[in-house]
Amino acid sequence: MDAPLLAVENLRTYFYSRAKRAFIRSVDGVSLGVMRGETLGIVGESGSGKSVTALSAAGLVTAGPGVISGRIDLQSNGSRRNLLDGLENYARVTEQDGRVMAVEKDERGWRRHSETLMAGVRGKEIAMIFQNPRSALNPYSTIGKQLVETIRLHTNFKGERQARERAIHWLERVRIDSPRLRFDNFPFGMSGGMCQRAMIAMALSAEPSLLIADEPTTGLDATIQSTIVDLLAQLKTETGITTLLISHDISVIQRLSDRIAVMYGGTVVETGRAAQVLAPEATTRHPYTAALLASIPSAETIRRKSYLQAIEGEVLDTIEVPRGCRFYGRCNRVTEAIRENCAGLEPPLGEVAPGHKVRCWLYPAGRKA
Amino acid sequence: MSRTILEVTDLRKDYRQRRGLVSMLTGQGRVIPAVDGVSFYLRENETVGLVGESGCGKTTIGRTVLRLTDASSGRIVFDGRDITTLSRAELRPLRREMQMIFQDLDAGLNPEMRVRDILREALTVHERPSEAEIAGRVRELLEQVSLKDSKLANFPSELSGGEKRRVGIARVLAVRPRLIVADEPTSALDISIQAQVVNLLRDLQKHLGLTYLFISHDLPVVELVSQKVAVMYLGRIVEMGLAENIAHQPRHPYTGILWSSLADKQSIEASRRVRDVTVERERRAWGVFDFEQPTSGCRFAPRCPLYREKGRPAVCTDPASEPQLRDVGHGHVVACHFA
Secondary structure: OOOOOEEEEEEEEEEEEOOOOEEEEEEEEEEEEEOOOOEEEEEOOOOOOHHHHHHHHOOOOOOOOOEEEEEEEEEEOOEEEEOOOOHHHHEEEEEEOOEEEEEEEOHHHHHHHHHHHHOOOEOOOEEEEOOOHHHHOOOOOOHHHHHHHHHHHHOOOOOHHHHHHHHHHHHHHOOOOOHHHHOOOOHHHOOHHHHHHHHHHHHHHOOOOEEEEEOOOOOOOHHHHHHHHHHHHHHHHHHOOEEEEEEOOHHHHHHHOOEEEEEEOOEEEEEEEHHHHHOOOOOOOOHHHHHHHHOOOOHHHHHHOOOOOOOOOOOOOOOOOOOOOOOHHHOOOOOHHHHHHHHHOOOOOEEEEOOEEEOOOOOHHHHHO | OOOEEEEEEEEEEEEEEOOHHHHHHHOOOEEEEEEEEEEEEEEOOOEEEEEOOOOOOHHHHHHHHOOOOOOOEEEEEEOOEEOOOOOHHHHHHHHOOEEEEOOOOOOOOOOOOOHHHHHHHHHHOOOOOOHHHHHHHHHHHHHHOOOOHHHHHOOHHHOOHHHHHHHHHHHHHOOOOOEEEEEOOOOOOOHHHHHHHHHHHHHHHHHHOOEEEEEOOOHHHHHHHOOEEEEEEOOEEEEEEEHHHHHHOOOOHHHHHHHHOOHHHOOHHHHHHHHHHHHHHHHHOOOOOOOOOOOOOOOOHHHOHHHHHOOOOHHHHOOOOOOOOEEOOOOOEEOOOOO
């Protein structure tokens, strides 16, 4: 079997919160692989670490006295590059009892080294689309100009006219009406959905090997959201681009993903093929995934006007990470047999079926490990 | 049948767009009708859901019926009293009976005040209760919104999203309102918290006999909590009826499209089929949405699949015949020539 195009191994991304004088463990030991041609969807609530995972992979975490460790391997042109290679030399972390006590960091050195590592990768190998397309586009430049710039920089279409034709080709690919007219439009003259299409065109026009889509439909109107999801689904079939999709919206994740990773409190709590993770009849699934699916009003709930099955409690605050399972405080499936484990020991991500892993003490595979 | 608590007749709210120096100096500008002749009523202890895309005028209706902003024309009758043109002083005693829950979690939560003081302020704004009464009411409010005592000493910034929402609701309940306009009460919350808040709002309605105008784009939730639903498009109600009829037997093409685009929230598997087979065809020609584009006749015609299917009938774009809401049975009203 091929090595994954992107392999994240034991990624930790911490930020220092001045207000709380503590480290926020946004991503706390995440391992993921994205195979060539597949779409991996990461689903989770705000604060689960899904976006920070993606930003770390794109080398976009530079903020303050934060720290990243682990490996992020990207396959490019037949070779592997660790996008975090050597960054550890610029930061020293003092840990005690698994808690980060202090970080000494050479900020400038870190940033410079990170830029060297990402040169020729970000924008070219890894392209991103974001939640708010309008803010990601340059308001002072037409859509066409911005596309042409990307194309000339990253592809073999170097000539002005050649690049222009290529830009129009991409506008067509993302189903923008009258692309030749739209070419000269500024972002402010376009609707949110149209801006997102332009953004997608821009990301794809560099012909990247990996597309990171961070909440691509959030903030758009419901009807527009579904057209963007439709477009992403069509482009996926047409181009076969490898995608890391981040969303809090399970329906978006379901529609577009081949495999799914569910994140909670900075860790992956469940991963598997989309059908395994979201199968309606699945019995071996993480209690969090189950609760998340159950809290969406079903046709049955609506018909009987019954109460929603809410998940009690609050989203985990990743400063004070509990010793045991991160979901323990909100979990409704803790049994007496496993309670001690749940409260005191973080469960491993155990395989419950081929390719399907769950981080929960309920499942024998997890217990054995 | 319970009595009508709010009746809105032919409500209009125009915003004037001033662009450029000339219109600024002359005070003239293009008039944008955010709400363009809307009528509906709410009965006591019922929930009416208001749905539509952003910019269709949902929030403007909410703000106008509470007189947070003045209507351009039309009539708003609250509990048998015409409040459309009441002065601020005359409105004041009525304010406590009609409250709004805002989409923004921080709205109404003074960042400099502790939760205890926020609630105290709300309790004393219309009345002068004794200290003992205040303490009793604070306890009662905390219980009603299931918030721990320990949170009273916190500042809003120390609360999670769900807790902020609960404090916001407690603050509204402090004045013992009868009508609450809930404007996207869950959209700023995490998915796992949304269900808690929806359950809470329904509980409160049951125990306190509240009436809700529930504005949201979360259609499954709207269908769940509402008895009636009104669908808005560009400032107008295009369809209104019982929640289950709107959701499952829509008569207006816009309602159908709106619901099908969100069908996945209810049943992910079923939606794949709905999407791919039925709706795909309609979507492809889904044009750009322009609120400012003047249309003649039916305002939905430029995006309407039925209009195209029927070979672009002239009646749809005839300026003299914008479709009016008409009853198609059981109080279900639709504004479409072909419904």
